[in-house]
Amino acid sequence: MLTWSSLKAYFRNRGxxxxxxxxxxxxxxxFGLINFGNxxxxxxxGVVDQAHDQVSGRIISSLQGIKAVxxxxxxxxxxxxxxxxxxRDLVAVLPASIGRGSTAITAYYNQGxxxxxxxxxxxxxxxxxxxxxxxxGITPALTLDTTPVQSRNLxxxxxxxxxxxALSIMQTGLFGVVFTFVQWKQRGILxxxxxxxxxxxxxxxxxxxxxxTTVALQIIVLLVVGLLLFHFHFAGNLLYLLIVGIxxxxxxxxxxxxxxxxxxxxxxxxxxxxxxxxxxxxxxxxFFSRSNMPEWLQTVTQYSPLTxxxxxxxxxxxxxxxxxxxxxxxxxxxxWLGVAVVLATRLFKWEVV
Amino acid sequence: MSVSxxxxxxxxxxxxxxxAIVVDGLRKRYGTLIAVDGISFRVKEREIFGLLGPNGAGKxxxxxxxxxxxxxxxxxxxxxxxxxxxxxxxxxxxxxxQLQSSAFFDGLNLLxxxxxxxxxxxxxxxxxxxxxxxxxxxxxxxxxxxxxxxQKQRFSIATALVNEPQILFLDEPTTGLDPQARRNxxxxxxxxxxxxxxxxxxxHYMDEAETLCxxxxxxxxxxxxxxxxxxxxxxxxxxxxFHKERVExxxxxxxxxxxxxxxxxxxx
Numbered sequence: 001m002l003t004w005s006s007l008k009a010y011f012r013n014r015g016x017x018x019x020x021x022x023x024x025x026x027x028x029x030x031f032g033l034i035n036f037g038n039x040x041x042x043x044x045x046g047v048v049d050q051a052h053d054q055v056s057g058r059i060i061s062s063l064q065g066i067k068a069v070x071x072x073x074x075x076x077x078x079x080x081x082x083x084x085x086x087x088r089d090l091v092a093v094l095p096a097s098i099g100r101g102s103t104a105i106t107a108y109y110n111q112g113x114x115x116x117x118x119x120x121x122x123x124x125x126x127x128x129x130x131x132x133x134x135x136x137g138i139t140p141a142l143t144l145d146t147t148p149v150q151s152r153n154l155x156x157x158x159x160x161x162x163x164x165x166a167l168s169i170m171q172t173g174l175f176g177v178v179f180t181f182v183q184w185k186q187r188g189i190l191x192x193x194x195x196x197x198x199x200x201x202x203x204x205x206x207x208x209x210x211x212x213t214t215v216a217l218q219i220i221v222l223l224v225v226g227l228l229l230f231h232f233h234f235a236g237n238l239l240y241l242l243i244v245g246i247x248x249x250x251x252x253x254x255x256x257x258x259x260x261x262x263x264x265x266x267x268x269x270x271x272x273x274x275x276x277x278x279x280x281x282x283x284x285x286x287f288f289s290r291s292n293m294p295e296w297l298q299t300v301t302q303y304s305p306l307t308x309x310x311x312x313x314x315x316x317x318x319x320x321x322x323x324x325x326x327x328x329x330x331x332x333x334x335x336w337l338g339v340a341v342v343l344a345t346r347l348f349k350w351e352v353v
Numbered sequence: 354m355s356v357s358x359x360x361x362x363x364x365x366x367x368x369x370x371x372x373a374i375v376v377d378g379l380r381k382r383y384g385t386l387i388a389v390d391g392i393s394f395r396v397k398e399r400e401i402f403g404l405l406g407p408n409g410a411g412k413x414x415x416x417x418x419x420x421x422x423x424x425x426x427x428x429x430x431x432x433x434x435x436x437x438x439x440x441x442x443x444x445x446x447x448x449x450x451q452l453q454s455s456a457f458f459d460g461l462n463l464l465x466x467x468x469x470x471x472x473x474x475x476x477x478x479x480x481x482x483x484x485x486x487x488x489x490x491x492x493x494x495x496x497x498x499x500x501x502x503x504q505k506q507r508f509s510i511a512t513a514l515v516n517e518p519q520i521l522f523l524d525e526p527t528t529g530l531d532p533q534a535r536r537n538x539x540x541x542x543x544x545x546x547x548x549x550x551x552x553x554x555x556x557h558y559m560d561e562a563e564t565l566c567x568x569x570x571x572x573x574x575x576x577x578x579x580x581x582x583x584x585x586x587x588x589x590x591x592x593x594x595f596h597k598e599r600v601e602x603x604x605x606x607x608x609x610x611x612x613x614x615x616x617x618x619x620x621x
Binding site for chain 2: 005006008009010188191
């Protein structure tokens with residue numbers, strides 16, 4: 001009965017429901033649009049042609065044939081300037097004497113974007129090797145035959161949607177609980193309830209059910225929007241997604257209770273909740289893969305609760321993983337759940353003392 | 354004038370018959386602060402008992418201990434025959450509590466809230482009948498934020514009646530209400546007492562205590578300074594030779610106000 005009442009009360013608050021969905025949807029929209037159609041990464045290579053002859057012309061046209069390369073040509077000064085501006089990943093200089101004595105192609109690369117420069121250098125190396133063999137009339141000792149295999153074309157959206165689901169789980173858990181509980185404490189609602197013979201576990205059960213129902217609805221809405229509007233490729237099992245989402249939601253609910261227990265007013269609760277949620281949001285591979293982080297940070301952040309949740313959701317939705325396949329993440333999720341529940345029971349107080 | 358903090362009604366703790374509440378030697382400390390300093394008092398059945406005193410006197414702590422919301426350090430507390438210190442949860446079943454700031458889940462209407470409160474006691478109630486008692490049937494489908502101040506307080510009392518309590522605790526029920534609404538609430542309190550319930554009232558309004566209470570206890574610094582019917586306390590003060598600078602006329606400004614604006618409740 002208490003559960004039913006609290007569900008009714010919660011879902012009548014349409015504004016809150018709307019916003020709890022709006023924010024993840026907005027972020028998904030923004031990030032989804034920015035990266036839309038930009039799913040095949042390309043490197044920008046600038047070529048400075050100082051020879052202007054047959055050889056350099058052939059080099060340039062074969063470079064243009066490489067799909068992953070966006071080729072720009074220009075003078076040494078202008079291309080170097082573009083490199084400094086970050087608009088080129090690599091600038092190759094074809095000297096005037098190329099193919100007639102001189103064999104050196106000088107390449108400048110952008111240190112600021114090592115990932116792309118490395119790709120550009122690898123492409124140039126391969127190209128130079130092949131060109132050398134051709135000039136010398138040598139048949140390479142080894143060749144690589146590539147056979148295309150039809151695979152799901154993973155886009156950034158496929159990475160982003162599970163991350164957004166994880167994010168909304170955290171936000172609902174943390175903020176939904178922190179603000180309502182602090183308010184209920186301040187307005188004396190908790191005290192009024194404590195003056196009845198209400199069993200504490202019934203109360204927490206009702207709150208848990210209310211919030212986790214919200215989490216489940218959010219997962220479904222985000223998934224549907226992802227599928228319909230952003231061509232999200234969902235390969236997994238919805239039930240698994242909900243299970244992970246709901247258990248993960250439990251972590252953040254418990255954290256929220258701990259925070260609302262430790263803080264006396266909304267003014268202190270909000271910064272604490274942000275202090276927890278902001279680093280988690282940016283360090284748990286929600287928007288971007290953690291593989292871009294320095295190694296030590298990757299090591300640290302792989303233990304973040306949100307990393308476990310988002311990785312698990314991603315494995316389920318992208319790889320169609322079973323619960324057994326993500327047992328590592330699930331173990332992490334359960335450990336965090338335990339920690340958060342202990343914290344919540346220690347810190348939660350019924351009254352503003 | 355010095356009044357013993359011991360109740361004058363016999364040896365404490367021996368006879369609880371006829372008393373709704375028996376408190377004997379109650380003590381409560383918060384760190385070094387002694388909030389309640391060994392007080393004793395008894396509340397008779399069907400009595401409206403006032404607990405008066407400035408802020409910080411220990412009223413709230415005392416009431417919260419009686420309600421089973423706080424633990425006591427020392428003393429005996431028997432409420433409706435139940436030892437509160439031994440079984441605080443059991444006490445909650447036989448008392449009703451109206452709190453000063455009575456906010457509820459905003460999303461639910463009055464009927465739903467009453468049903469929910471009843472469920473917390475493992476009961477089902479005729480919510481409409483309870484609303485009728487507090488004159489709120491017209492607002493049955495509204496939510497609490499839409500009620501006026503007096504209506505909120507009446508609804509708060511309604512939630513405290515769902516379990517047919519033997520004892521009702523009212524915490525400053527008329528603070529912030531206009532004179533009409535205050536009188537309306539006093540009538541409600543009287544009618545609840547007529548049903549056979551005992552009422553413990555804390556208030557800062559002396560006229561309220563004088564009108565409603567059969568007996569009042571005046572508390573300060575964690576002790577009970579006096580405990581008698583309001584008239585007896587007034588007489589005692591007069592006997593000491595006290596007299597006001599200005600002699601009270603047989604009407605005051607509030608009477609003027611009510612004469613001009615009427616006793617009718619002003620609620621939308």
